[in-house]
């Protein structure tokens with residue numbers, strides 16, 4: 001891949017990663033699946049693992065290398081909820097809005113998390129600390145309402161427990177930014 005192509009594949013500001021390294025890894029992924037016409041999903045999954053989402057230029061490079069219409073690559077990337085087309089925060093908070101969770105308080109959970117983190121569903125904080133997402137049933141309806149933080153499940157949430165968890169997350173982000181000091185409890 002030429003220098004120019006490398007620059008085109010991935011934008012450093014988008015990734016927060018070394019551009020050349022990322023382009024080389026994408027080239028390796030494409031080479032590994034070059035002989036498998038049915039491997040588009042695997043290519044997208046592996047590409048997403050590089051940066052946490054699928055940058056536009058990476059999708060273009062995948063379409064070019066696999067001789068697949070860009071519209072098809074986009075179609076697959078947007079069809080499956082596992083794929084993300086925009087950068088996501090360091091921590092991903094998902095609130096279940098399946099029927100059981102909705103009935104048992106997901107809207108209140110959402111309201112409290114939105115207040116504490118300062119973002120709505122589908123948004124990412126400006127400092128890239130958090131992304132807030134809505135998901136369909138995650139399969140533990142007996143614990144409804146449910147919220148997942150980086151894959152850890154919190155169930156049977158009420159307003160006060162949700163606020164405790166969300167404010168703790170916000171506090172940890174403030175500490176990471178140097179805007180708050182760890183509590184005595186944290187320092188131990």
Ligand code: FES
Nearest residue numbers: 096098101137140
């Ligand atoms: S509806 Fe939320 S876990 Fe099933």
